Amino acid sequence: MADNRGNLIPMYVVADESGSMTPVLGELNSGLASLHRALMAEPMAAAKIRFSVLGFSNGIEVRMSLADLREEDELPVLSSYGxxxxxxxxxDDLLTRIPQDVRELKRAGYTVYRxxxxxLSDGQPNSNEDWVSVHRKLTxxxxxxESPNIAAFGIGAADAATILNVATDRNYAFVQIPGADxxxxITKFCAALTTSIVASGMSLAAGSAELVVDRPEGFRMAIDVV
Incomplete structure (x- = not known):
């Protein structure tokens, strides 16, 4: 067995790339670039994270997988093809991907935390699909x-009840305040995501392994929407 090389949290940003997201992908890509710069400035936090970026519409696009961001020059660009x-x-993808990733990291000698x-999504899920049963298996x-903690963020036409069902804790579910740009x-989401990831990495570096999920400015708790 390999010696313990340290503690890690695998983190996944899963972003809607459906056609309706096209006008705001520029803001999302800029926000991810800012996240990368922030983590580069916090090497102790970055060392505790392995980072993946997945885009989705009718299927999954793997934009980045299990990256040590200290070794990456830039984050991938998300794009929409409708x-x-x-x-x-x-x-479905996470149900396979996450256990495989955890096994890979453990084989490499790391202690892996949840x-x-x-x-992030701006719309309702496809009406002809049963996603709830797969989500139930994943969580x-x-x-x-290896079941993950899931923080869910809804913008645009996303439904609060749906976002609440995606999140694994009601304190991890947020929707955009109506009327906000x-x-x-998206910019505020990326700022809160950056704070959450840096804080979670620093928590693990300090030995407490706490997932920190911040409410973005301009969002409200999905549980509060009636």
Missing amino acids: GGTSYRAVF PAVFF DRRSLP IGAA
Whole structure:
């Protein structure tokens, strides 16, 4: 068995790339670039994170997988080619991907803490798909020890009840305040994501392994929407 090389949290940014996201992907890509710069300035936090970026519409696009951001010159660019909003594709992919990633990191000699998923969507899931049953498998810690914490963020036409069902804790579910500019909401989401990831990495570096999820400015708790 390999010696313990340290502690890690696998983190996944899962971003909607459906056609409706096209006007705001510039803000999202700029925000991810800012996140990268922030983590480069916090090497102790960055050392505790392995970072993946997944885009989705009717399927999954792997933009980055298990990256040590200290070794990356830049983050990938998200882009939209149209299509729907397949939540099922997301959770099917994560149901396979996350256990494989955890096994890979353990084989490399790391102690792996519970993965974290940051999910962003601007619309309702495809109506002809059953995503709930797959999501239930992904989040069942009795049958899937690597089951992730999921923080969900809804913008635009996203439904608060749906976003609340995606998140694994009601304190991890947020929706854009009605009337707010979607581009500005994306920018605020990226700022809160940066704070959350840096703080979570620093927490693990200090030995406490706490997932920190900040409410973005311009968002409200999904549980509060009636």
